[in-house]
Amino acid sequence: DQQVKQNSPSLSVQEGRISILNCDYTNSMFDYFLWYKKYPAEGPTFLISISSIKDKNEDGRFTVFLNKSAKHLSLHIVPSQPGDSAVYFCAAAISSGSARQLTFGSGTQLTVLP
Amino acid sequence: KAGVTQTPRYLIKTRGQQVTLSCSPISGHRSVSWYQQTPGQGLQFLFEYFSETQRNKGNFPGRFSGRQFSNSRSEMNVSTLELGDSALYLCASSLFAGLDEQFFGPGTRLTVL
Numbered sequence: 001d002q003q004v005k006q007n008s009p010s011l012s013v014q015e016g017r018i019s020i021l022n023c024d025y026t027n028s029m030f031d032y033f034l035w036y037k038k039y040p041a042e043g044p045t046f047l048i049s050i051s052s053i054k055d056k057n058e059d060g061r062f063t064v065f066l067n068k069s070a071k072h073l074s075l076h077i078v079p080s081q082p083g084d085s086a087v088y089f090c091a092a093a094i095s096s097g098s099a100r101q102l103t104f105g106s107g108t109q110l111t112v113l114p
Numbered sequence: 115k116a117g118v119t120q121t122p123r124y125l126i127k128t129r130g131q132q133v134t135l136s137c138s139p140i141s142g143h144r145s146v147s148w149y150q151q152t153p154g155q156g157l158q159f160l161f162e163y164f165s166e167t168q169r170n171k172g173n174f175p176g177r178f179s180g181r182q183f184s185n186s187r188s189e190m191n192v193s194t195l196e197l198g199d200s201a202l203y204l205c206a207s208s209l210f211a212g213l214d215e216q217f218f219g220p221g222t223r224l225t226v227l
Contacts, residue, residue: 006156036218043118043204043218044157089156101170102216104149106156 003027004092006105014113019077021108023090026071030092034102035064035075038087047088048075051095080112116141118207118219126225132193135222139186139207145169146188147216148180151202160203163188164211192224200226 005024013019021035031052036044050057050064050073057064063076077084087109091102119138127133139146148160159172163182180190186207192199202223206216 004156009154041220043206043220045218046215049215091157101159101162101172102147102157103159104157106154 002106003030004090004103004105006088006090006108008108009106010109010111012111012113013080015082016079019075019080019084019110019112021075021077021088021090021110023073023075023105024071025073025092025103027092027094027103028071029094030103032093032095033064033066033073034091034093035062036089036091036104037084038089038107044089077110080110082112082114085110085112118205118217120203120205120219120222122222123220124223124225126227127195128227129195129197131195132191133195133224135190135192135203135205135224137188137190137205137207137219139188139205140217143207143209143217144186145208145211146182146186147206147208148188148190149204149206150174151204151221152200157204160190162211169211195226197226200224 034049035047038044048059048062066073087107089107091104121136145164147162149157151157162170166182177193182188202221204221206218208216
């Protein structure tokens with residue numbers, strides 16, 4: 001039973017346009033969410049995070065939106081660039097307590113076409 | 115500052131064998147987490163170590179074990195390998211345990227024949 005789901009395995013977007021990557025979760029205890037980007041032959045790199053006390057967090061071209069009632073988060077990349085082509089993973093965690101366990105989605109392959 | 119290093123990068127084993135993977139965290143980082151990545155399953159959490167103690171464990175059988183040394187380097191062991199253990203094994207380090215930003219290594223690609 002996947003607690004974090006990325007239902008789109010792939011997404012293609014034209015350079016300069018907006019990329020929107022979606023993620024749904026089922027565990028209402030999750031209160032901290034992260035996005036990672038992964039290039040082939042490299043480990044994932046942290047992109048942006050959001051706590052459940054916020055509904056939006058922005059960092060340059062990257063914005064994450066959180067809709068707690070729908071248990072949905074999305075990552076917006078504006079404008080999209082060819083170098084953004086990678087696999088994007090969303091992850092969720094329960095921030096209380098001393099142990100950290102990130103639950104990841106299965107990833108979305110983003111291709112930005114020049 | 116050197117990143118997270120994992121050795122070996124590629125490994126081929128046969129069913130029933132055992133394997134040990136190694137992870138050296140970023141200098142000064144004390145927390146190491148291990149993940150298994152398989153196609154369609156994303157990254158699945160194996161365990162986390164902090165100051166040589168296992169702090170959290172994912173839902174994997176006892177064949178998967180790990181340890182952390184006093185210099186924060188970590189090893190992961192899988193015994194009695196099965197075909198389904200073929201995956202990319204990633205380790206990530208962070209300064210402390212908790213929700214600190216994790217820095218991932220490039221992974222070890224394990225193929226079980």
